[in-house]
Amino acid sequence: MSSAAIDSLLGRRSMKFVQAPGPSETELDTILQAAMRAPDHGQLRPWRFRLMRGDAVAKWAETAIRICEEAGEPITPQKAAGARQWLKNVPILLAVGCYIDHSNTRIPEEERMLATGAAVVNMLNAAHMLGYSAYWSTGLGTYVDEVAEALDFDPLEYRFMGYVSFGTAMRELPTRERPDYHDFVTEWTGE
Numbered sequence: 001m002s003s004a005a006i007d008s009l010l011g012r013r014s015m016k017f018v019q020a021p022g023p024s025e026t027e028l029d030t031i032l033q034a035a036m037r038a039p040d041h042g043q044l045r046p047w048r049f050r051l052m053r054g055d056a057v058a059k060w061a062e063t064a065i066r067i068c069e070e071a072g073e074p075i076t077p078q079k080a081a082g083a084r085q086w087l088k089n090v091p092i093l094l095a096v097g098c099y100i101d102h103s104n105t106r107i108p109e110e111e112r113m114l115a116t117g118a119a120v121v122n123m124l125n126a127a128h129m130l131g132y133s134a135y136w137s138t139g140l141g142t143y144v145d146e147v148a149e150a151l152d153f154d155p156l157e158y159r160f161m162g163y164v165s166f167g168t169a170m171r172e173l174p175t176r177e178r179p180d181y182h183d184f185v186t187e188w189t190g191e
């Protein structure tokens, strides 16, 4: 086993504030290919990604804020300022959707969303292993249907699951205290 890979995995953490350089074209290929390795019941491949790069990212922030306003679900000025601050320098943003293929009634929707979530986590880890920071957020209109629609995630067909931002950390990543897994694991012995 590669201890470097395990060390990297155990060192992953999220970073919201990132800037250029983002992953190169080849690195982005690798990150997206990692998403395709997610466990996926029934091989439904439910994950869908809308890629935004460079200026399109900040432009999307303005678009989403406007759509929320027009939809009667306005974002508070404080939250809008936070979203602008977050997306101002992000070089790569993926909007994440889960396709609900209604023709398949065998695999529950929850499992499709879990597979999509697993795809995101693979990307978070891949980005970290390549030396970038990433962050998953539902912070900008994720639960406003009109925002999902603007990303071509028709709420009848998709669950919009938020955004993943990728880039270079703007500040040193502080270490984050992690819980002891013993607090979360019990053993069933059959006795």
Ligand SMILES: Cc1cc2nc3c(=O)[nH]c(=O)nc-3n(C[C@H](O)[C@H](O)[C@H](O)COP(=O)(O)O)c2cc1C
Pocket: 012, 013, 014, 015, 135, 136, 137, 138, 139, 140, 161, 162, 176
């Ligand atoms: C589905 C999902 C949505 C999230 N949305 C937000 C969010 O909107 N705002 C936020 O501060 N953190 C959000 N987080 C948490 C961050 O992505 C991140 O996990 C958290 O800051 C802890 O950092 P860590 O990943 O290093 O433990 C979300 C996490 C998940 C799994």
